[in-house]
Amino acid sequence: MGYPANPILVLVDVDPAGGAASSTAALIGAASTIGAPVALIVGGTPEATDAAARAGAQVVLTATGDDAALTVPIADALQAAYRQVAPDAVLVSNSVAGRDVAARLAVREKLAVSVDAVGVSRDDEGVVAHHSVYGGAYLTESAPTYGAALITLRQGAVDTRAEAVAAPVVEELAVIASGAPAASAGAVEAVEAVSSRPELRGAAKVVSGGRGLGSKEKFVLVEQLADALGAAVGASRAAVDAGFIPQSHQVGQTGVSVSPQLYVALGISGAIQHRAGMQTAKTIVAINKDAEAPIFEVADFGIVGDLFTVVPQLISLIEARKG
């Protein structure tokens, strides 16, 4: 079939149950700002195809997955789609799987990869990726000298959403397996999430606590504010090292990078390594008893005060508004 003009090929991350990952809407939304989104779903359910169509894909290409082999079948499908669609750019989630597949496509098709972009745009010469670098201190741009732009997009960084198109085309993609060596997963065991809170990666709101919380018991205050706001819980490395919360909640250079709409930092000094993981948040609120704390340099709203006095008041105000 013919594809729309200026196609942007979007690889949808598929979860183990075959659903479209939560990054899908942002990937397709970003693609819609620079061209016509053409989504590729490998090993997804019909619901995943619907999700991509609802998110604004003009064309949804589907390919059969492989439950055992990791990554290679997805790279094979992405390469087949790339050759068939001849896109202006390829957008992939900056997830572990997304980065792996992007690297494989780059090697196979001799493309330059722009990693961990926080936005995309178009200029006279083509598609440009935007990056937040050096701990969020600078914004830079990257674009390939030749070939299509291959971009991994940071989860949560783009909040543009596309309108669903009236009648998206759904097409089965023919893929010839490359036979490249692939790692395989022997047994896949689902880990039940015991939390009703949003996942940190990609969350729209994050409340993080630092060493200023003082103890694991008192860290509950961070969770209470997060629950009042419907936010995910994050932490500084000092809070993780002190055992207040597991490492999976660590935000920063050696933890998770987040770009939520709202980031609330409680008792966090704002070291460069922490800021590296949260500085691209749209609105940053800091509560710290030290007016000189570096976190205030990046905060949009700051409260100088004891968090154990301020946060309970904040929670009751939020609850009162809800009521």
Ligand code: FAD
């Ligand atoms: P502190 O710097 O000790 O700050 C605690 C803050 O709490 C202070 O500002 C204090 O004024 C305030 N406070 C105390 N009591 C109260 C109160 N009652 N009310 C209000 N405020 C209060 N850090 C990360 O976070 N993420 C990373 O990924 C990361 N990676 C690193 C990688 C490397 C290679 C290195 C060297 C370091 C890394 N760090 C990282 C550590 C980082 O340098 C800081 O040490 C850490 O972020 C400090 O955490 P903190 O702000 O919670 O603690």
